[in-house]
Amino acid sequence: MVTNDQGPDFTHSEVDFAVRRGPNSGNRGAWDGLVAARLFDDAVQPMCAPSLRARMPAEITPRVLQDFPLLHHEEEEDWQRWFAESGIARPGFVKGLNFSDAGMALDAAARGHGICLGSPRLAAELLASGALVAIGEAIPTTQATYLLAHPRNLKRPGVSELWEWFLAQV
Numbered sequence: 001m002v003t004n005d006q007g008p009d010f011t012h013s014e015v016d017f018a019v020r021r022g023p024n025s026g027n028r029g030a031w032d033g034l035v036a037a038r039l040f041d042d043a044v045q046p047m048c049a050p051s052l053r054a055r056m057p058a059e060i061t062p063r064v065l066q067d068f069p070l071l072h073h074e075e076e077e078d079w080q081r082w083f084a085e086s087g088i089a090r091p092g093f094v095k096g097l098n099f100s101d102a103g104m105a106l107d108a109a110a111r112g113h114g115i116c117l118g119s120p121r122l123a124a125e126l127l128a129s130g131a132l133v134a135i136g137e138a139i140p141t142t143q144a145t146y147l148l149a150h151p152r153n154l155k156r157p158g159v160s161e162l163w164e165w166f167l168a169q170v
Contacts, residue, residue, distance in 0.1 A: 010034070010150035016159045017149035017166075024144045031148055039145045039170045042119050044082065046136035047126075049112040053133050060135050062086035069114030070096040073105045075143075082117055085139045106132065 009015070022031065024041065046065060057064060062083060070079050083089070096114060099105040106123050109116035110131040118132075119141075126132040147166060154160045 010153065016153045016156070017147060017163060019145060020148055021143040021145050024142050031146065033150075034148045035151055035154060037147045037167055039147055039167075040121070041144050042121055042141045043138040044117045044141055045120055045134050045138035046082070046115050047106075047118050047123060047132045047134050048109050048115045050130065050133050051112050052115070053135055056135070062088050062136065065115060065136065071105050071108050071114040071116040072096055072098045073102045073117065074098055074100050079117055082136075082139060086137070 010018075019039070020031075048068075052068065056068070066083075066088075072078055097105075097108060099108065102118065102122055105116045106118050106126055108114065109118065110126050115135070116132075120127065120134065120138060123132055127134060147163070149159070149163060154163060
């Protein structure tokens with residue numbers, strides 16, 4: 001298993017298939033020359049540690065969230081879009097801690113460092129355990145998650161079976 005943010009290079013690597021986020025553009029995404037299966041759509045939602053939530057008023061509005069530290073994950077599904085969808089357009093939502101890894105942003109939120117705009121799917125365990133609480137409306141992302149492979153890889157023994165098993169798990 002290889003974990004990274006790079007695009008899949010099925011030509012020069014030993015990777016059999018990859019899981020990648022890409023444009024929410026139908027069942028196949030934008031993956032020319034590859035076999036692509038859409039796994040799921042996603043959403044983003046404000047979430048924070050219960051200790052930070054305790055410092056907020058009972059009724060949380062998008063304007064209330066502006067008064068607390070915002071944690072950022074470096075992708076287009078960030079605060080600027082969330083606030084715009086909530087009817088608040090204002091520059092300056094880029095201030096705060098920035099993370100290149102969504103899991104690290106969720107961990108920082110769980111530790112009380114601020115409010116993260118996270119995927120409820122990715123944060124499911126932290127939300128279920130009470131380490132994070134959802135505090136605002138979820139909005140759909142513009143990205144979906146896909147399973148990708150080069151067609152020749154799916155002809156190799158074991159790879160197509162693993163591909164089918166993976167799809168059945170979703």
